[in-house]
Amino acid sequence: MFESFVNDPFFGIFLTLFFYLIGLKLHQRWKLAIFTPLIFAIICVIIFLLVFNIPQTAYDNGGQFVSIWVTPATVCLAIKLEKNYQYLKENYIPILTGIISGVLLHTVLILALCLLLSFNGDLFATLYPKSITTAIAVGVSESLGGLESLTVAVVVFTGILGAAIGPGLFKMMKINDPVAQGIALGAGAHAMGTTKAIEMGEIQGAMSSLSIVVTGLTVVLVSPVAEILLNVFF
Amino acid sequence: MKYIKQIFWIFLFALAGEALSLLIPIAIPGSVIGMVLLFFALHFGWLKMEKVADVGSFLTDNMAIFFVPAGVGLMAHLDILASIWGRLLFIIVISLIAVLTLVGTIVQHAKNKAEKSVSVKEVEENV
Numbered sequence: 001m002f003e004s005f006v007n008d009p010f011f012g013i014f015l016t017l018f019f020y021l022i023g024l025k026l027h028q029r030w031k032l033a034i035f036t037p038l039i040f041a042i043i044c045v046i047i048f049l050l051v052f053n054i055p056q057t058a059y060d061n062g063g064q065f066v067s068i069w070v071t072p073a074t075v076c077l078a079i080k081l082e083k084n085y086q087y088l089k090e091n092y093i094p095i096l097t098g099i100i101s102g103v104l105l106h107t108v109l110i111l112a113l114c115l116l117l118s119f120n121g122d123l124f125a126t127l128y129p130k131s132i133t134t135a136i137a138v139g140v141s142e143s144l145g146g147l148e149s150l151t152v153a154v155v156v157f158t159g160i161l162g163a164a165i166g167p168g169l170f171k172m173m174k175i176n177d178p179v180a181q182g183i184a185l186g187a188g189a190h191a192m193g194t195t196k197a198i199e200m201g202e203i204q205g206a207m208s209s210l211s212i213v214v215t216g217l218t219v220v221l222v223s224p225v226a227e228i229l230l231n232v233f234f
Numbered sequence: 235m236k237y238i239k240q241i242f243w244i245f246l247f248a249l250a251g252e253a254l255s256l257l258i259p260i261a262i263p264g265s266v267i268g269m270v271l272l273f274f275a276l277h278f279g280w281l282k283m284e285k286v287a288d289v290g291s292f293l294t295d296n297m298a299i300f301f302v303p304a305g306v307g308l309m310a311h312l313d314i315l316a317s318i319w320g321r322l323l324f325i326i327v328i329s330l331i332a333v334l335t336l337v338g339t340i341v342q343h344a345k346n347k348a349e350k351s352v353s354v355k356e357v358e359e360n361v
Contacts, residue, residue, distance in 0.1 A: 076293045079287060094341045113329065117321040135297070139263025149306075152304045
């Protein structure tokens with residue numbers, strides 16, 4: 001009976017919503033990274049499944065109904081792009097130069113560090129898309145042969161860290177232009193960075209949501225190059 | 235009814251993206267192709283913003299929850315994570331600082347330069 005209960009799709013869906021909502025409540029009260037709803041829910045679901053010895057496949061019967069929404073949600077990022085298109089039009093040269101350089105530097109740096117720390121090709125593929133929004137990152141990681149679930153974890157962690165260190169780093173490096181701050185946060189720390197950018201100001205917020213989409217697209221366009229690097233170096 | 239219609243349009247673009255992704259020889263996620271198609275449709279007025287705005291904003295604003303199952307998939311890789319977490323952390327911190335600094339600096343410089351040339355032009359025009 002227990003087995004058919006945990007195999008019911010509603011079990012996985014309920015577990016996801018339940019821990020996500022608790023994370024949301026806790027995060028409203030204490031702004032700690034560990035209470036970021038996504039991180040909190042992932043950790044709690046994993047612990048729950050381990051404690052009650054429930055196979056992940058049982059959870060996934062419901063889980064797949066939740067993850068199916070990733071694709072339509074990603075498609076809808078187009079709405080953010082269209083709403084902020086005016087900013088891109090006005091500053092497209094600085095924005096595109098910044099983002100493209102950022103993506104190229106990131107690719108080279110990840111390659112160099114993976115080689116230096118003797119990570120294999122799977123891990124390069126896992127880490128290569130880590131500064132972009134989870135939806136696009138998962139697609140890129142999958143197509144390069146990375147570990148999708150590790151990509152999700154790394155992306156989320158990168159975002160949280162970026163939001164935490166962003167403002168201090170800008171101060172230290174004398175990056176005080178709101179457009180530059182927003183674009184950098186979106187390019188380095190995707191949606192979590194954008195949450196911080198919105199706190200910093202209206203322009204920062206708009207630029208950051210724009211930057212997420214443009215950076216994501218750039219990473220996708222550069223990924224054939226990453227694939228070549230992968231084949232050459234690993 | 236309104237929301238059903240919005241879901242219809244969003245799913246239509248998602249499906250079109252997935253279909254094109256199968257046809258195109260380069261590996262581009264279907265969701266990204268769908269996003270580009272939807273952007274063009276909105277931008278060139280083939281589809282009005284209000285036909286997708288409510289459901290669309292709901293989906294993007296609450297996107298995080300959709301990634302919980304993918305993250306739970308980490309369960310299968312806990313052994314890998316245990317053996318590499320230190321190096322992983324190092325890579326994340328270094329590359330994050332580098333990207334934030336580089337992108338911010340370049341955008342700021344390029345923007346200042348562009349603004350300077352604009353104001354020079356304005357001065358010249360006024361003279």
